[in-house]
Amino acid sequence: MKEEVKRIERVRKVRQRMEAALSDQLTGEQVFLRSCNTCHAGLKANLGPALDKINERFASDNELKQYIRTEHGIMPGQPIETISDIELSALVVYLREASKEASKEKTK
Numbered sequence: 021m022k023e024e025v026k027r028i029e030r031v032r033k034v035r036q037r038m039e040a041a042l043s044d045q046l047t048g049e050q051v052f053l054r055s056c057n058t059c060h061a062g063l064k065a066n067l068g069p070a071l072d073k074i075n076e077r078f079a080s081d082n083e084l085k086q087y088i089r090t091e092h093g094i095m096p097g098q099p100i101e102t103i104s105d106i107e108l109s110a111l112v113v114y115l116r117e118a119s120k121e122a123s124k125e126k127t128k
């Protein structure tokens with residue numbers, strides 16, 4: 021019986037995670053982890069460059085959004101089918117905040 025309860029609990033958690041992955045209302049951090057972290061892990065240089073200077077590099081949110089929607093070398097452009105406009109706005113808020121933190125870490 022106990023095993024059965026544990027199994028049901030596990031299935032429930034997996035289902036929740038799957039629903040979260042399919043949702044078009046992920047938080048900025050969730051979108052980043054899903055779509056960007058492979059190449060920009062922790063906003064540090066990896067396959068892609070470090071993202072600790074994006075606040076200086078992209079003056080407006082629209083510029084940054086446009087950049088993310090467009091392909092750049094090995095960096096895939098993200099169409100509306102993979103990142104909704106709502107998620108893109110959340111992603112930009114997350115990026116600007118996380119980038120500020122990352123640049124602070126560097127100058128410490």
Ligand code: HEC
Pocket residue numbers: 052055056057058059060067068069070071073074077087088092093094095096098115
């Ligand atoms: C397959 C690897 C890869 C993935 C996935 C990826 N990037 Fe990139 N990213 C790159 C590379 C490589 C560059 C440098 C592109 C160039 O200048 O040619 C880059 C550049 C950037 C830049 C510009 C940095 C600067 O200072 O010029 C931003 C901003 C950025 N990526 C954000 C993101 C975001 C947000 C995501 C997720 C939606 C993402 N990237 C996903 C590889 C990736």
